[in-house]
Amino acid sequence: MREKGTWEARDTAIRKGFEELGAKRLHHGNELRVRLKMLADRGFCAGQAVGWLTQQNRDGRASAFVFSANADGQAGGHPALQLNNLKSLDEGALLTVVVVVDQRTTRVVSFSIGIQGKGRATQVPWYARVDFTDARAGQGPCGHPLLHCHVGQNPDATGEPEVRVPHAWMKPAEVLDWLLATVDPSLEP
Amino acid sequence: MDWKALAPHKPLEGGDPLHVPRPLGDGRRLASMMRAGLGPFAVAGPVGSGKSTEIATATTELNLDTELFAVDLSLDQFLNMREITGADLLWAIGGSLFEVVARPHLQLQLELPDEERSRLTGKCPSHQGHLESGPYRDAFLAVVREFKKKALSKSQVAILLDGLEKCPEEKARIAVRTFLSLRDEVEFAFVVPPSLVIGPANVELLSELRVFPIRPVPVIEKQGAHWKEGRQFLADIFRRRMGKDTNVEALAPLMETAAISSGGLPRTFLQLMRDMGGYATVANRELPTREDLDNAMRDQADSLRRLLRDGDMQVMQAADGSDGLEIPIERRVRLLTHGLLLENEVEDRVIVRMHPLLGPPDWISLYA
Amino acid sequence: MRDASGALWKLAHTKTPIGLVIYSDYEQRNELITELELLAPSGIQVLRATTLDEARPHPRALVLLTPPDEGATVLELDGRREQFVDRQVPLLLFLLRGGEGLRVLADAPGLASWLNGSEVEPERLQNIDGAAEIKTFIERTGKSPEAWLAAYEAGEISETFENILLTHRARLLGGTP
DSSP states (O other): OOOHHHHHHHHHHHHHHHHHHHHTTOOHHHHHHHHHHHHHHTTSSOTTHHHHEEEEEETTTEEEEEEOTTSSEEETTEEEEEEOSOSSBOTTEEEEEEEEEETTTOOEEEEEEEEEEEBTTTOOEEEEEEEEESSOOSSOTTTSOSEEEEEESOTTOOOSSOOOEEOOOOOHHHHHHHHHHHHOGGGOO | OOGGGGOTTOOOOTTOTTOOOOTTOHHHHHHHHHHTTOOOEEEEOOTTSSHHHHHHHHHHHHTTSTTEEEEEEEGGGTSOTTSOOHHHHHHHHHHHHHHHTTSTTTOOOOOOOHHHHHHHHSSOGGGGTOOOOHHHHHHHHHHHHHHHHHSTTOOEEEEEEEOGGGSOHHHHHHHHHHHHTTTTTOEEEEEOOGGGSSSGGGHHHHTTSEEEEOOOOOOSGGGOTTHHHHHHHHHHHHHHHHOTTSOTGGGHHHHHHHHHHTTTOHHHHHHHHHHHHHHHHHTTOSSOOHHHHHHHHHHHHHHHHHTOOTTHHHHHHHHTTSOOTTSOHHHHHHHHHTTSEEEEEETTEEEEEEOGGGSOTTHHHHHO | OOOHHHHHHHHHHSOOSEEEEEESSHHHHHHHHHHHHHHSOTTOOEEEESSHHHHTTOTTSEEEEOOSSHHHHHHHHHHHGGGGTTOSSOEEEEEETTSHHHHHHTTOHHHHHHHTTOEEOHHHHHBOOHHHHHHHHHHHHSSOHHHHHHHHHTTOSOOOHHHHHHHHHHHHHSSOO
16 A cells, blocks of 8 residues: 555654744744855855845745845856855855745745755766745655755756655755755764 | 945044045135134034034144144043033133143143142033033133243134034033133134024024035036036045055946935045945955945935935925025924035025935936 | 845945944844844954943944933934944944834934944845736746746646746745745
């Protein structure tokens, strides 16, 4: 028997995790800025990076934390942060961050945090991105878990099969920790 | 670029190499009028127009005169300007004069009776509960007379005072009365709040002194014939403060727009240029762009709009280009003091204009 | 365009002696304090203070001043501002939007003039023009944010990187989260 219920239970737990975070009124923007300041202070990115992560509000309902147009990179048609001096990625790797929250409750509604670049030694393109959306999309909870990760060479690849690796529950700042530690072990929290 | 060097909030001291003479040489003009004994002078103008800097310039100019000794004082460095008394003022200017003449370039040790010396070198009178101004007046006059006796060639003393514009109107009026009572002994010029030199309530006071306005420099033709010199003056301030190594030519069009947007107020011009530089730095740009200046202009406009009260915009729009006398006094004083409404002399007539940053967005580009 | 964090970064890094941060409630004030601590120039001490006397001995620290009586502090600062003229790093005064401090500031022309251009009201800069942003979204995607989200949830939109980012944008611009 195919145990769809197990997968649905996983998604439910993930939703519950974000609801509980909302109850704590966590400021995801500032949590991310702590990491950006550390990156800037250690020379991995421009000193202005903390000032590039900005908040956008719509009608008191939703807020997004995104890089502003001041940021020094572009990825996926959006502003991104250039990362340098990483152990495993060549100069000019790009960090993208979008976190959408309910402005009233601060509950996370959706996010994508990713890094893309070229292997320092191999020069082979590489990317990893963690996506979350609290609304079901496309396939079922197994093929399209709410919180999942993409890893590969081309962030725009839509070839067959579409791979979404289920991801353990993490808040956005922890996702950033994980990605950074992946591309440079010295950034292990 | 070191945008911090612009320091818009900092008035220059007399003789500062960063000083740029104004198109109509206000500081020098004030000095020559004081030398001719035409005072006392009430120096008035909107915030950021350069009153403190011109007071300092006039002091330096006056001291070139062998017969005159001039000193400028920022009263707010000694006194809480919201609580001043006549005794406090006399203590501040008498004590400062006593201390200044003992400095190396004059080295005059004035001989004062112990009681008067201790009065001037002691604590601020109101902190000691001394409210009677008579004894402090005597001590002040003793310093002036002793100085004139000791400094043989310097037969005249001029005192130029900054800071009264921070007083509530009534306190400023008391201060001016105190200075007027000393006019036979000392040439005075003092910065005053505009509320003290506008309106019928001040007619009596105005009959005893001369108003010396420090207005915004003209930066468009409608503000006065010297508008080209006005723009050049602001550009020269920028050049002087940023230093020789700055690529000023690359910034010329932005500087021109900032000058027009400032309404001719030097502080606003420097704030715009500094904030433009700040926005360029946030975006990791060495040279600022028009977008950076636009952002700086929006910041300034937001600040100015926060000062507006109901009806201000309509009143200013209606008065634009007129003498502004139809605006009720209280409102006119507030608008002029904040620099929301700017006065300029055009063909021997004073006219008012709304600050350009409060106008429609395309207004500034018309003059660029 | 101006954005809140960029404007705060500029404020914390500009050598203006005094700056102003306008907040809308105490929760936001606390968040802004944390943000400014992170935006401060590296190696600069950040000091939280509630009185001018606490701030005065620290001209090289970024001082975040949250006075209990905002009106009285504005008056005091107006009278004492010459004492702060040589600050190397700004003193940032927090005032409540619509509060007594801002009301008093409008009657303190000298201080207000110093602050011109050095005032940031983050909430105002954070609020996007919803109608304009939706128009831009439609021009870019050919769909309203709601239609985009419906298509995404139906699995009709390929998961390119750009499309994923547009989906988050649609969530910001679309209906109630």
